[in-house]
Amino acid sequence: MNQKIDFLSKNQQIVLEIIEKAKEPLKAYSILFSVQKKGIKAPPQVYRALDRLIKLGKIHKIESKNAFVACKNDNCTISNATAFSICDNCEMVTEISNPKLSKYLANFEDETGMRYNKYNLEFFGLCRKCKKNKS
Amino acid sequence: MNQKIDFLSKNQQIVLEIIEKAKEPLKAYSILFSVQKKGIKAPPQVYRALDRLIKLGKIHKIESKNAFVACKNDNCTISNATAFSICDNCEMVTEISNPKLSKYLANFEDETGMRYNKYNLEFFGLCRKCKKNKS
DNA sequence: TACGCTTTGTTATAATATAACATATTAAAA
DNA sequence: TTTTAATATGTTATATTATAACAAAGCGTA
Numbered sequence A, B: 001m002n003q004k005i006d007f008l009s010k011n012q013q014i015v016l017e018i019i020e021k022a023k024e025p026l027k028a029y030s031i032l033f034s035v036q037k038k039g040i041k042a043p044p045q046v047y048r049a050l051d052r053l054i055k056l057g058k059i060h061k062i063e064s065k066n067a068f069v070a071c072k073n074d075n076c077t078i079s080n081a082t083a084f085s086i087c088d089n090c091e092m093v094t095e096i097s098n099p100k101l102s103k104y105l106a107n108f109e110d111e112t113g114m115r116y117n118k119y120n121l122e123f124f125g126l127c128r129k130c131k132k133n134k135s
Numbered sequence C: 001t002a003c004g005c006t007t008t009g010t011t012a013t014a015a016t017a018t019a020a021c022a023t024a025t026t027a028a029a030a
Numbered sequence D: 001t002t003t004t005a006a007t008a009t010g011t012t013a014t015a016t017t018a019t020a021a022c023a024a025a026g027c028g029t030a
Helices: A002-006 A010-021 A027-039 A043-055 A101-109 A128-134 B004-005 B010-021 B028-034 B045-055 B099-107 B128-134
Strands: A059-064 A067-069 A079-087 A093-096 A116-124 B061-063 B066-070 B081-087 B093-095 B118-125
Touching: A002 A101, A010 A027, A010 A043, A010 A067, A027 A043, A043 A059, A059 A079, A067 A093, A079 A101, A101 A116, A128 B128, B010 B028, B010 B045, B028 B045, B045 B061, B061 B081, B066 B093, B081 B099
Parallel strands: A079 A116, B081 B118
Antiparallel strands: A059 A067, A079 A093, A116 B118, B061 B066, B081 B093
């Protein structure tokens, strides 16, 4: 039954592959451009694949950038809880997989006592490289 | 000198007022529509005001919704560190101001030892009302 | 085969956001 | 007070991001 969950259609595979190869987050229309040689011609085809890949936890959307990255956590079949660090200068994005952080956030209770197992956290700052170059 | 920081231009005041009055996050074009009777006619006028208000910490952008809410923390002159809870059903958004959480996140060190004083956290779940109605 | 379901292809358009440039207002330097 | 610099505004056009709507193809299975 897990095969079902992991099955990717042709378009989904094409889109995933290009995102996995990329070193930085990709925008939907830049993906569209890249896959046109493979027969994908129109935005809905890309957006459908993106939606599916997100649901499967294969990729994540960087909301502050409207861009997409491959999931770096091998086991991230559940895409609900994500954390990223984003460089304000070079825009590099790194997925943070820190058990303490995810535990903390999953156990966090708001004022009303509510908990959330779904969240997205985006940290901003200067990455090591950019920090050096600026100083 | 703080007066300078708090000074709002005409358009900025108009846009802020409408966001503060709203009970839910407002989209840029719905703001545009609302303020057309007050003489604001084109998207750039709204987006400029929004940008400025965000920088001043008067409003925040809910990235997952492309919508804008007034800051509920009286002292949120620094808009860098934000956390929200968002109802998956009714889309209600509440700003979380929890000193423990903000301390935890500001002190969080990633694998490389980096810290971030700028972040945005969006929690998703069902708000109390919607949880009741679904059960 | 025939049915239902998912995926695909396609056109069109909606929704979100910015570029570019001209003008006006303001604050304060000369 | 005039000049200047900086900020804010108005305006048109356009770029970017995303979805609606519907027809057709493929696939599993009853």
